[in-house]
Amino acid sequence: MTYDVCIDIGGTFTDCLVADQNGDISIFKAPTTPGEFEKGFIDVLNVAAEGFGLQPRAFIEQIALIVHGSTVSTNALxxxxxxxxxxxxxxxxxxxxxxxxxxxxxxxxxxxxxxxxxxxxxxxxxxxxxxxxxxxxxxxxxxxxxxxxxxxxxxxxxxxxxxxxxxxxxxxxxxxxxxxxxxxxxxxxxxxxxxxxxxxxxxxxxxxxxxxxxxxxxxxQTYIKRLETALTSGGFHGELLLANCIGGMMPLSEMLQKPIYSVMSGPTLAPMAALALSDEPDIIVGDMGGTTFDVSALRGHQLIITPDSMIHDDSLGIPKVDVRSVGAGGGSIASVDIGGLLHVGPQSAGARPGPACYGQGGLAPTVTDANVVLGIVDPDYFLGGKMKLDTDAAIAAVSQIASALGIGVQEAAWSIYTTANHNMVSAIEEITVREGLNPRESFFVCGGGATAIHIAEMVDILGLTSYMIPRFMAGLSAFGGLISDICREDNAVFLTSDAAFNAKGVTATLGFLTQRGTSFFDGAGVAGENRSFEFSFRGRYEFQSFEIEVPFDAPGGQVTADMLPDLVEAFHQMHERIYSIRSDNDTVEFVAWKSRAVGKRDGQDLLNSQRIAQQSGPVVPKGARQVYLGPQDGKQNLAVYDLRGLGESATVSGPCLVENETFTAYLKSDHHGAIDSQGNLQVVVGSDLVKETQE
Missing domain, CATH: 3.40.50 (Rossmann fold)
Structure with missing residues (x-):
């Protein structure tokens, strides 16, 4: 047996997805180890080995490929x-x-x-x-x-x-x-x-x-060296790839040459997974982990690349997948200010000591503690029962907020829950409404271990009508790593305009860029049939201060004079999409050119192998749980379904809970879910919509 593995290090947990040679995927988690990330890396491999009934070395020796989303550079910045x-x-x-x-x-x-x-x-x-x-x-x-x-x-x-x-x-x-x-x-x-x-x-x-x-x-460089040493000592002899911030993977040699491409690379894997899981043109991806809520928007079934990502008060400088983060994770700490106003985040309990309910010495109230107090999270089934949560510690932590606000413990937990929801809604509005996009026209894909607990209320606030809770939601970024392609981007400056277009110069520039991409393919061992190039230019109207990026087709990297009208029209359309205006009579200047070298991996084959059996017999909950649903609805006895026991076409309707070993989903009233052929829970809002879906 051989295995492909993706490991994504988060603020609280390190996720590990393992695909065997039959295409079956398993997910494992272990606590993140700040300051010693390579230790957490090996720890989660040991957990996976135990899951397969193997000794750690015997398992690691059978791993053919490891892809890794690192937070080392991001944390340092x-x-x-x-x-x-x-x-x-x-x-x-x-x-x-x-x-x-x-x-x-x-x-x-x-x-x-x-x-x-x-x-x-x-x-x-x-x-x-x-x-x-x-x-x-x-x-x-x-x-x-x-x-x-x-x-x-x-x-x-x-x-x-x-x-x-x-x-x-x-x-x-x-x-x-x-x-x-x-x-x-x-x-x-x-x-x-x-x-x-x-x-x-x-x-x-x-x-x-x-x-x-x-x-x-x-x-x-130090982290990669330590990681390589730890893996080699553990018996690993396969290939190691690192995630980059442009939506793909890089060999170690490439990342060592350009370590800036590792910045904020982990969060870019979630939108890559969403693109593979859904055919919807417009998608919002929300990934709620232990420390942050990462949100991205996809348009026309394409990643949005931004040149304006910020690190504190400075631009990152390079383009990257547009993912925004706010301090709204499961470990986000709740507090009450001097004016009696409740805040949730951005401070986090992190992995050490973590939420109070983890029993690792944490005392501050967190979102996870609130979810335990509400009854949404089963303290005896966290991570499939491998990690027992301390309910008394959660109650004691949330009681601090209750005392400060002068309300009951469950009311305080509900206040923490809804405040966290609104923090995440604001992040979604930042990347949609404030960018001129209507979130109601989008499909939502959940990522991260905690998103499905909160998504139902967020969807109602935003006015969305459908969303997906993927089978591997708790490791969505890691899943994205397993199916992502190898890629590299190269840029070159060559100034020309539609007034005197230099097609030969552009072709020569693209030839230089594709030569670099070909060298990259050779070094990465990408077979000829798996190689492809995507091109774009940075253009502007004459006298404009800044350029915009516009993709275009250039078969074989060749640009001819008769392609100019299409290039100019593509620029006008992109300018209109971004700024709502176009100026057809102005000169268009082409400033810089970019090639994206993409080395196809067998991610689509792996995705296609994720088929589950049809539902057999009626859908029966595995039990019920008392859940506090706010001052208006109070405590309700909600049916609890085991996702692993639901086959294709199985349906459930809220209010209810759907549990997997690595996450819990809460469906509100009038939220109706159906299991698709890959085991993902597809949810629509409204009885009329669910009738249309069933028909």
Whole structure:
């Protein structure tokens, strides 16, 4: 027997999905180990080995592939625990990271402290030398100045270096020479060059990406080395792939070259899973874990890629799948402020000590504690009964909120529950309503161990009419990793316009990009029949300040003059979709070009193998449980169904609970669920809708 494995490290639990050679998938969980993530990685493999009745080494030796979504770099950035970085810029441009792009602030933010630059000014050095926008050397590089800057960095104790020189995307000779000098003066100190990590004409985005990449490079390298050592010691001899933030996987060698692509990579796997599980064109994906609620929106059955992701006050610099996070997880802590207002999150109990009901020393009231008090979560069946929850500890924790608000314990638990729901609704509105999208027109896919507890009320608030509770909901990101493709993106600057379109230059640029993608395929061992390229350009109307990204078809990487009308129309349509206007008479400028090299894996075959038997006989609940449903409805005795015992076409109607080993789903009144052929619970809201579905 051989196995493919995906491991996704969350804030509270580390998820492990295992697919055997027959296509059967099993899910396992183990507590996350902050500061020693590789230990939690091995711990969950040991749990999986026990689940298969094998010794850990015997199981690990049979693993052919491990795909991994890491939070190491994200945590380092969020917690501001990165390494000390030195930054080298052109003379006269020392304040590039101070000024940023001059974004407009909110109209009512009249008093605002100017944020500190990502690299402090005392660690930012400049050097004489200038290349213009056409790649011509205007001022030669002052090599003595580079060596002087290197000396300053050495005495300042920097652990990594970033270099961002003007127009290095057109002519990188100065940056490349700087890297050679720094290697001589500071051997062993990693150097990130802006034209390599983020080849785009925007100086700030290019430089901030280089600075962020440098600040996490030693951290990611150390983690990967520890992980490889732990796996090799455990008997692993298969292939290890890491998730990236653009919706796919990378070999270790690629991630070591560009560790910035590991930032916020884990959450991008949930929308990848949603794309595979549903054919709906417009999808909202909500992934509620122990620490955060991650939400993304898919349009036209495509990922939305954003160039404007933020880390605190700075842009990430590189494009990534648009996933927004709020502090609304199962471990989010509830508190009452001095004015008597209840808050839930963003502070989290995390994995250590975790919610009070975990019995690991936690005392603060959390969302999970509230769900135990309400009766939604069965304390004796958490993780299939492998982890018993302490109800008394949960009651004691929630009692703190009850006392502060002057209400009963169950009323306090309900207040925590509904507040968490509204926090998540706000996050969904942020990525839909505020982006000009109507959430009512979307299909919701649940991810994370806790989402199905809260989804019913959120759906009613938002006005959605259908949603899915996947069979592997508690490990949706890990499932996305199992079925995701290998991918890499390459960018190049080549300026032309529809007034004087240079088709040959564009084709040459795409040829350069596809050559890089082909080298990537060769290194990753991707077979020829599994290779494909997707292309897009960054364009703007003449005199516009910023560009937008537009996908287009270029068979064989060839662009001809007769393709220009289609390229221009594609730009007009994308501009209208984003900004609600188009200007057909304006000149369209094409600034940069991108290729996405995609190496197809057998994810679709694995997905197709997830078929379950038809329901046989009537649907019978496994029991019932008293659940508090708010001051209006009080306690109700709800039927509890075992998801594992439901076959294809089985139906259930709320109010009820549906349990799996790794999650509990609460269906409200008028919410009607049916099991699909892959074991997912498809839910529609409203009796008329369910009748239409049955017909």
């Amino acid at each position: 969020v917690e501001k625990k990165t390494v000390r970085v030195g930054l080298l810029l052109n003379d006269g441009h020392q304040d590039m990271l101070v000024l940023r792009e001059g974004p407009r602030k909110g109209a009512f933010e009249w008093k605002l402290d100017y944020p500190e630059p990502y690299v402090p000014r005392n660690l930012t050095q400049t050097v004489v030398g200038r290349i213009d926008a056409r790649g011509k050397v205007i001022t030669p590089l002052d090599e003595a100045g580079v060596r002087a800057a290197a000396h300053h960095f050495k005495v300042s104790g920097v652990e990594a270096l970033a270099v961002g020189l003007l127009w290095s995307v057109v002519n990188p000779s100065h940056e490349l020479r700087v890297a050679e000098i720094l290697a001589e003066e500071l051997p062993g100190i990693p150097v990130t060059l802006s034209h390599e990590i983020n080849p785009m004409p925007r100086e700030y985005k290019r430089v901030i990406a280089a600075a962020i990449d440098a600040s996490i490079r030693p951290i990611v």
